[in-house]
Amino acid sequence: MAMNLTDLRSTRSKFPFEHTRVRVPRPLLLCVVALLGAARQVEAYTDPGTGALIWQMLVAGFVGALFYVRRFTSWFRTRKKDNES
Amino acid sequence: MSPKASETARDGFVSPEAASFRDPAGVLAPVDGRMIRIVKPSGLADLNAFLRSAAGRRFMQAGQVVRTEVLDGVEVRKLLKNSEIGALYDGAAGQVLVEHERILFPSYPYEWPAEMLHAAGALTLRLARELLAEGLGLKDATPYNVLFRGPEPVFVDVLSFERRDPDDPAWLPYAQFVRTFLLPLMAQKYFGIALDQVLSTRRDGLEPEEVYRWTGPLQKLRPPFLTLVSMPTWLAARHDQNDVSLYRKRSAGNTEKARFILESLLKRLERTLGRLAPRPGARSAWSGYMQGNNNYSAEDFRAKHAFVEQVLAEFAPKRVLDVGSNTGHFSALAARRGASVVAIDHDPVVLGQLWREASGDGLDILPLVVSLTRPTPGIGWRNRECASFLDRARGSFDAVFMLAVIHHMLVTERVPLEEILNLAAELTRDLLVIEFIGPEDSMFRRIARGREELHKDLTVELFEDACRQRFEIVRRRQLERAPRRLYLLRKRAEARR
Numbered sequence: 303m304a305m306n307l308t309d310l311r312s313t314r315s316k317f318p319f320e321h322t323r324v325r326v327p328r329p330l331l332l333c334v335v336a337l338l339g340a341a342r343q344v345e346a347y348t349d350p351g352t353g354a355l356i357w358q359m360l361v362a363g364f365v366g367a368l369f370y371v372r373r374f375t376s377w378f379r380t381r382k383k384d385n386e387s
Numbered sequence: 388m389s390p391k392a393s394e395t396a397r398d399g400f401v402s403p404e405a406a407s408f409r410d411p412a413g414v415l416a417p418v419d420g421r422m423i424r425i426v427k428p429s430g431l432a433d434l435n436a437f438l439r440s441a442a443g444r445r446f447m448q449a450g451q452v453v454r455t456e457v458l459d460g461v462e463v464r465k466l467l468k469n470s471e472i473g474a475l476y477d478g479a480a481g482q483v484l485v486e487h488e489r490i491l492f493p494s495y496p497y498e499w500p501a502e503m504l505h506a507a508g509a510l511t512l513r514l515a516r517e518l519l520a521e522g523l524g525l526k527d528a529t530p531y532n533v534l535f536r537g538p539e540p541v542f543v544d545v546l547s548f549e550r551r552d553p554d555d556p557a558w559l560p561y562a563q564f565v566r567t568f569l570l571p572l573m574a575q576k577y578f579g580i581a582l583d584q585v586l587s588t589r590r591d592g593l594e595p596e597e598v599y600r601w602t603g604p605l606q607k608l609r610p611p612f613l614t615l616v617s618m619p620t621w622l623a624a625r626h627d628q629n630d631v632s633l634y635r636k637r638s639a640g641n642t643e644k645a646r647f648i649l650e651s652l653l654k655r656l657e658r659t660l661g662r663l664a665p666r667p668g669a670r671s672a673w674s675g676y677m678q679g680n681n682n683y684s685a686e687d688f689r690a691k692h693a694f695v696e697q698v699l700a701e702f703a704p705k706r707v708l709d710v711g712s713n714t715g716h717f718s719a720l721a722a723r724r725g726a727s728v729v730a731i732d733h734d735p736v737v738l739g740q741l742w743r744e745a746s747g748d749g750l751d752i753l754p755l756v757v758s759l760t761r762p763t764p765g766i767g768w769r770n771r772e773c774a775s776f777l778d779r780a781r782g783s784f785d786a787v788f789m790l791a792v793i794h795h796m797l798v799t800e801r802v803p804l805e806e807i808l809n810l811a812a813e814l815t816r817d818l819l820v821i822e823f824i825g826p827e828d829s830m831f832r833r834i835a836r837g838r839e840e841l842h843k844d845l846t847v848e849l850f851e852d853a854c855r856q857r858f859e860i861v862r863r864r865q866l867e868r869a870p871r872r873l874y875l876l877r878k879r880a881e882a883r884r
Contacts, residue, residue, distance in 0.1 A: 352633065354619040
């Protein structure tokens with residue numbers, strides 16, 4: 303099939319998300335693409351909340367780390383202020 | 388249905404054997420129109436902690452949590468003397484009786500326009516966030532915890548509150564909140580699936596896996612689909628289903644950190660809920676009706692308005708049912724005259740608009756997506772967990788409005804005239820304001836679509852004779868341009884009993 307370079311570029315420029323106006327970082331996108339297709343048919347005894355609970359815990363881990371970062375930066379700022387005064 | 392069940396259904400909540408049977412912490416039972424709850428010892432400490440908390444008192448004062456009072460010994464003895472609640476109560480075992488304010492007309496999520504589900508979700512999240520500061524939380528997060536007083540959501544399940552482990556960073560009702568609030572709102576907003584289609588058949592809402600199948604490849608990666616639908620679906624697929632360690636109690640090892648995590652989660656949920664809010668100004672087949680997609684001249688509409696105003700001024704009905712309310716012009720008239728109005732229509736878009744106006748103007752109007760020709764059935768365990776619309780509505784109204792609606796029932800739904808009037812007589816305790824629309828009417832002809840032959844006998848005389856079976860005609864008014872007539876009917880004395 304004949305396809306010149308301009309065509310290729312134009313297809314590329316449309317991907318990913320250009321027309322959706324959402325910017326998603328490339329590495330995250332790759333992880334997500336790696337997960338794609340992994341959806342499984344829900345079976346008997348599957349808890350419908352499992353996935354949401356795992357996701358909540360993953361985000362909680364990240365936010366928990368953020369808590370220490372915040373604590374450190376506020377400690378750092380107060381120390382700087384003390385030194386200045 | 389047994390007399391007991393229908394009586395309790397009318398009283399609002401549901402009977403002890405049906406309503407609150409899932410909750411081990413207590414039972415709800417209506418007694419002579421009062422809402423009484425038996426709280427078992429296992430639920431008492433949590434309830435007391437809520438009632439004593441500053442946030443709890445604040446929410447109850449604002450009417451956003453159902454007003455609740457613990458009954459003293461004298462009151463309890465009085466209640467036990469003359470009611471069936473005695474069979475359920477055992478004071479010796481440490482049970483306590485509390486009384487709730489009564490919500491006039493209970494409604495269920497599958498009868499709400501999306502705006503109301505959104506408002507119920509916002510209240511649930513605000514409660515969770517403000518209670519967190521006082522070491523309290525919610526055991527569950529479902530729209531069934533919420534009823535509406537007019538257009539305002541009221542959190543009614545006071546046994547949902549619990550004292551939290553302050554180090555626990557997890558919000559266990561998260562998945563339930565997503566399933567019962569966020570995903571139905573998402574289905575409505577992005578896929579045009581009405582809430583009743585989703586919620587009348589699924590008590591526990593939509594599962595992420597189900598919505599995942601509807602989403603396109605790019606949509607799967609886009610927020611809010613990525614976090615609410617795709618991530619949970621992918622993660623669940625990779626999780627070993629025999630591994631139940633996921634559900635063990637968690638500790639952040641630090642109270643401040645746990646609270647930081649939870650607050651951030653609840654704020655994120657509030658933002659997501661905001662994104663899923665239905666847009667104002669949405670359109671539907673019926674949204675342009677009041678702006679001119681009807682056959683009333685300005686004078687005719689003024690005459691109709693004046694007719695209804697006069698009825699309201701003369702009889703001052705306290706409770707009104709407006710059938711086929713559209714955006715609620717006549718519901719608002721009644722509410723402005725002090726009536727408590729239930730406005731029903733089958734179009735969720737016009738009711739969403741009505742809800743916004745009622746809520747903004749503080750009008751006592753409860754808009755419900757109900758078609759009188761296919762009213763909400765009794766749903767759930769034994770079909771009695773959530774009462775049918777008719778069981779809640781029968782005999783509950785001083786006045787019923789059927790304005791510009793009977794031709795739809797007669798022609799589109801093919802319900803006989805006598806049947807429509809029989810049902811109206813069951814719904815109203817006294818008045819019926821009904822508009823007669825003859826077969827020569829342009830709108831009648833439009834929906835008859837060549838089947839005029841079926842309705843050729845429908846005349847004013849026939850209509851009036853049918854009305855007189857159960858009602859007295861108090862007055863009538865012929866509109867000038869349209870072949871339509873307004874009637875004020877009063878239920879006959881023998882039918883009123």
